Amino acid sequence: MSIISNHLPTDELQALDAAHHLHPFSENEALGKKGARVITRAKGVYLTDSEGHEILDAMAGLWCVNIGYGREEMSQVAARQMLELPYYNTFFQTTHVPVIALAAKLAELAPGDLNHVFFAGSGSEANDTNLRMVRTYWAQKGQPEKSHVISRKNAYHGSSVGSGSLGGMTYMHEQGGMPIPGIHHIAQPDWWAEGGDQTPEDFGLACARELETKILELGADKVAAFIGEPVQGAGGVVVPPSTYWPEIQRICKKHDVLLIADEVICGFGRTGNMFGSQTFGISPDIMTIAKGLSSGYAPIGGSIVSDEVASVISACEFNHGYTYSGHPVCAAVALENLRIIEEENIIDHVRNVAAPALKAAFEALEEHPLVGTINMSGLMASIQLAPIKGSRAPFAGEQGAVGYICRENCFAQNLVMRHVGDRMIVSPPLVITPAEIEVLATRAKAALDATYAELQEKDMLKAAS
Numbered sequence: 503m504s505i506i507s508n509h510l511p512t513d514e515l516q517a518l519d520a521a522h523h524l525h526p527f528s529e530n531e532a533l534g535k536k537g538a539r540v541i542t543r544a545k546g547v548y549l550t551d552s553e554g555h556e557i558l559d560a561m562a563g564l565w566c567v568n569i570g571y572g573r574e575e576m577s578q579v580a581a582r583q584m585l586e587l588p589y590y591n592t593f594f595q596t597t598h599v600p601v602i603a604l605a606a607k608l609a610e611l612a613p614g615d616l617n618h619v620f621f622a623g624s625g626s627e628a629n630d631t632n633l634r635m636v637r638t639y640w641a642q643k644g645q646p647e648k649s650h651v652i653s654r655k656n657a658y659h660g661s662s663v664g665s666g667s668l669g670g671m672t673y674m675h676e677q678g679g680m681p682i683p684g685i686h687h688i689a690q691p692d693w694w695a696e697g698g699d700q701t702p703e704d705f706g707l708a709c710a711r712e713l714e715t716k717i718l719e720l721g722a723d724k725v726a727a728f729i730g731e732p733v734q735g736a737g738g739v740v741v742p743p744s745t746y747w748p749e750i751q752r753i754c755k756k757h758d759v760l761l762i763a764d765e766v767i768c769g770f771g772r773t774g775n776m777f778g779s780q781t782f783g784i785s786p787d788i789m790t791i792a793k794g795l796s797s798g799y800a801p802i803g804g805s806i807v808s809d810e811v812a813s814v815i816s817a818c819e820f821n822h823g824y825t826y827s828g829h830p831v832c833a834a835v836a837l838e839n840l841r842i843i844e845e846e847n848i849i850d851h852v853r854n855v856a857a858p859a860l861k862a863a864f865e866a867l868e869e870h871p872l873v874g875t876i877n878m879s880g881l882m883a884s885i886q887l888a889p890i891k892g893s894r895a896p897f898a899g900e901q902g903a904v905g906y907i908c909r910e911n912c913f914a915q916n917l918v919m920r921h922v923g924d925r926m927i928v929s930p931p932l933v934i935t936p937a938e939i940e941v942l943a944t945r946a947k948a949a950l951d952a953t954y955a956e957l958q959e960k961d962m963l964k965a966a967s
């Protein structure tokens with residue numbers, strides 16, 4: 503049996519990594535010099551690195567390892583399925599048992615008339631599917647010009663050309679010819695950063711109404727869909743004001759614009775319900791799913807679509823699909839993940855135990871001199887760092903410089919907490935216990951203290967003028 507060896511010294515592994523592995527979203531030359539941290543195994547909410555450090559993973563990998571690491575049932579299901587049927591496609595008038603079972607299960611779990619699933623290998627691929635599907639939907643209905651899609655600035659929908667264009671990350675758009683034509687970005691409902699003198703409620707309405715302004719500017723007969731994450735994840739855990747989603751929903755209905763909820767992070771319990779759409783009262787026509795669908799144990803994503811969208815698309819040959827759409831091993835692993843979530847009442851645990859514990863722990867951190875505010879929905883949360891207590895003014899100097907320092911201090915505390923600009927982000931495994939949340943909060947506090955001291959020393963505790 504060939505195994506990937508763990509026994510090389512860390513510096514040799516790092517040298518090989520630097521020589522041959524190009525990391526995503528990284529400045530590889532600088533990373534190669536520093537040496538990437540080598541993660542060797544994981545269990546529950548803890549990672550172990552090649553130096554034996556036990557690191558609390560408050561990001562659940564990349565927002566995905568919802569059931570925690572090291573669940574044996576998952577590996578057993580994968581092994582069994584590999585022996586039974588490791589691969590077959592569903593392109594040419596064939597299907598297989600895992601994909602049938604998973605599609606039926608997702609139809610049961612998804613709200614309303616979201617009863618049909620188109621599978622992909624990732625969230626990016628699923629959003630590419632959505633882009634082609636909504637355009638095909640309107641073309642089938644005799645409105646091929648109803649093809650524009652509206653999204654938000656600072657949204658994240660993936661990294662392929664289509665999904666990266668749907669996303670609103672300017673630093674991504676600067677590379678590789680994005681966004682592609684026909685995609686528009688309106689304001690994000692980030693009250694802390696952009697709300698000015700408005701109340702959060704007024705600001706939420708104003709952001710939502712930018713959708714109507716954009717629809718009227720383009721012409722409702724030109725707009726196919728609006729896409730949004732119930733809570734923006736990679737954008738910095740932007741929890742929208744309560745007024746935002748109802749108004750978006752109203753505008754989409756009024757102008758006959760399809761609503762795509764990107765549930766890649768929010769789906770499968772993260773916000774305290776099965777889907778973020780349920781937490782925020784959204785009735786989408788299409789949901790994008792990935793990440794928590796398999797808790798990251800196998801790469802799988804998809805689009806759950808309404809009866810109406812499915813019936814229109816099904817009347818034509820939709821010339822789209824991926825070799826790994828509905829991959830049997832990934833589908834079996836996803837099904838096992840959903841079984842664990844349901845049978846172990848993990849969503850009740852989020853709602854009644856873990857989210858309240860995280861909220862209490864973070865509310866205590868809100869006293870810290872470096873903390874501006876806390877944003878939270880279920881088990882996704884952000885700590886906004888701010889130079890002046892009681893003010894929403896950002897730091898002087900480059901945005902994100904302070905966040906980066908704080909992230910390094912988190913690593914030094916054996917805590918994975920990511921930074922988005924000057925916001926610290928957590929999205930821990932949903933199975934995290936109150937005791938583990940206490941460890942998380944203690945390490946976060948130590949990292950904040952170290953960061954505060956470092957900023958004082960470097961004279962960086964200054965607001966932009």
Ligand SMILES: *Cc1c(COP(=O)(O)O)cnc(C)c1O
Pocket residue numbers: 623624625626627629658659660661731735736764765766767792793803
């Ligand atoms: C991660 C993410 C994606 C992209 O998923 P990949 O599996 O990385 O392609 C899409 N949408 C949201 C909201 C995400 O967080």
